[in-house]
Amino acid sequence: MAANLFVIEAPGKRQALAQALRAAGVRDVLVLATIGHIGMNPQGFKPLAIDSEYRELAYRLKPDRERIAREIEDAARAAKHIYLASDDDQEGDVIARDVMRWCIPEEDKGKVLRVRLKSLAPSEVRAALAGAAPFEDASAARGDARRIVDRLIGSLSSDEGAVGRVQGSLLLELQSKTPVAGVMTYVAPAADGRGDWTAQLPVFAGAAVPDEIQAIAPLAVGASRQGTLANHVMAHDEILLSASLATERSLAEVSSALQGLYERGQMTYPRGKHCAVTPEAVRRITAIARASGAGFVPGLFTAVREPGGEHSHEAPNPMVIGLSLNRDLGLLPLDEQILVHVARRLIECGVPCEVQAPDPQQLRGLPAAAQGLAWRRRDAKGAVLWREPIKAGYRAWTSEQSLLHFMSKNDLGRPSTIVAHVSKFLNRDLVTQDFDLTKKGRDWSAHVGRLFGHQNLSKIIENYIEEHKKAPSLMVADMIEMCGLNNIPTDQQQDYEYEDFEISTGNFP
Incomplete structure (x- = not known):
């Protein structure tokens, strides 16, 4: 077993991270991946498994992650240093906490440090390692609070219609706005x-x-x-839309290609919401521009930030130099089309x-x-x-391109889930081709409107979570009060046997 254990989310970037760590001077490394979230609540909402004080009663390790948990546990026992290097965002903090809870033996928790990797760029890896610190459970509070409040809102689903924070708010926004x-x-x-x-x-x-x-x-x-x-650097949602239009491929195909580029170390973190890049990225952009004969002026490129800062992924940008910027996009594989598309826009932000x-x-x-x-x-x-x-x-535009643009402009959904929300919404027969509500859409919208007070709860909740950080149950109580959802029924505090859960078959978000 290795002396330095790094635990990340995506198995596809294990090799790229190992290479970045070697470049940063870290040796004797083992990188293991959780394959996303390892924790779960019961499927459906029967039982809800949340008590009257908004505490989860049955959040547990996913059965299909038990093998991974054992593998991490074995490696942790043998390691001298353990680094929880899941993504530097609220979901990454939840995953890191769950690894700490279920995968790290009690006697080995003192060896654990949280490493906030914003990308696989050498400067970002070095900055993350320099800022490594003991893991704090409180860092997962925001992600926990979002998961709990979303489960509470989802439990309002009934025969009158499915209820979800994002999709319900989207349905209400479509009553008064047009994509x-x-x-x-x-x-x-x-x-x-x-x-x-x-x-x-x-x-x-x-x-x-x-x-x-x-x-x-x-x-x-x-x-x-x-x-x-170009006026500005593109963040995740704009890249999704513009790349889909440029390549004439679906959002899911573009999203999958972005993730693949990231996991292979060819692009920085693709779901960044900030429109700035690091000085190291500007140097790469300069080299790419010169190789393609573009008149890029680094001093005109003003969207620059230094490595570091909480939850501040840089905007997606290429990690490789040799790109065919002057070729017809249609002659390139999809992954390269998207990488070239992003690189062109970045360069244009510095072309006078x-x-x-x-x-x-x-x-x-x-x-x-x-x-x-x-x-x-x-x-x-x-x-x-x-x-x-x-x-x-x-x-x-295709319906999914229109809906993505609409959701992004109205603060609906997060980069990690927006494509899934677009697909799910369009498959529910709630709107026509022109985004008029169908009979089903009107019925569901009336139901959601009564429950939500005709408010964009998605935006309200996201804004609250970004601005507050305290115990999850207290944050959930604040959001329930703020959104006027005090009548949501909760379960009595008790223990549940996992195998006895009733699995709901309703059409829930």
Whole structure:
């Protein structure tokens, strides 16, 4: 057995982490993976297994993780140092606590340190090792509180409809807001011949697609300012949508490819919510840009953060240098398409250009439908080779692309679960193709609305959890009170025999 035991979540990144640790000077390493969460409540809600003080009564080790738990236990006994290196987020803290609880022998708990790995980049690994500290049970409080409150809300499901915090809030938001169903792009010629002018309009579900505008006269530059080809670095949700549109592949395929890239050490943590990267990432981006002939200026790339900080994964970025940035995406395997797509956007955030608007006098001479559009042109003078002419016309989004965009804009769902929520919601026959509620959707929405007080409980609860950190039962009590859910029935405190659980067959979230 190895002297240094590292416990992570994803088995696919065991080898990549071992290599990163060797690069950081750590030797005699064994990396074991939990394969995600190892703890579970009873399936369904009979019993609910939560008492009147909002404490879980039957949270336990998953039966299919018992072999892994024994493997970790054996390795822990032989190791000199044990590092709980699950992801640096609230779910990772819960997994680390559960490993500590069920996999580490009592006499070996003094050897345990929590390592918050934000990515497999050498600088991040070194920073994480330098910040290693004894594990604190309180770190899992937020994840525990979310799991408990979600179970309590889910227990409100009945014949009137399934109830879930995220999907119920989504259903309510769709009563008053409409998702984007596609984008209409207009193109106008340029008087100087240095690239067309473009304008885009979102088209909302159920609305008529605007007519194309014919015979637009060439436009000259009216105003100009210095900028970069792209405005900002993309985080997880935007990468999912833009990569799905660029590759014409499903959200699930893109999400799976992102995870695979991460586990193989080719990309940093894919579910980052922050739009900044480390200085080390900027150096890689610079090298990639130079190899592709792009005019990247590192000093213009301002979305930079230093390693460290609680729950602050950097934005997803490539961990490899040799990328075919100038090739047609369609000629590349899906994983490489996505990696190239992300790299291009990162580089464009440091490519100087002139952000131009047309002469207002000329706009007055255009057809009425074209006068009010936000015409723009980003002139980078050939600083990148992969830019293609923008095509005029309407591009429809798939239902899942529209719903992902809607959920992200309305703070519904987390990066780790949003794709599953999109798929589950669309499979429930709650909305039409135009996102109007079906009869079932109206019935469920009325039921959820009565229970939720027509509030976006998903956003309220996520905001509360981000801002508070105390005992899970106290946090749950606060959220139940805040959301007006005081009438949720709970079980009496008692012991349960796991094999006697009644497994509910209802259509629950």
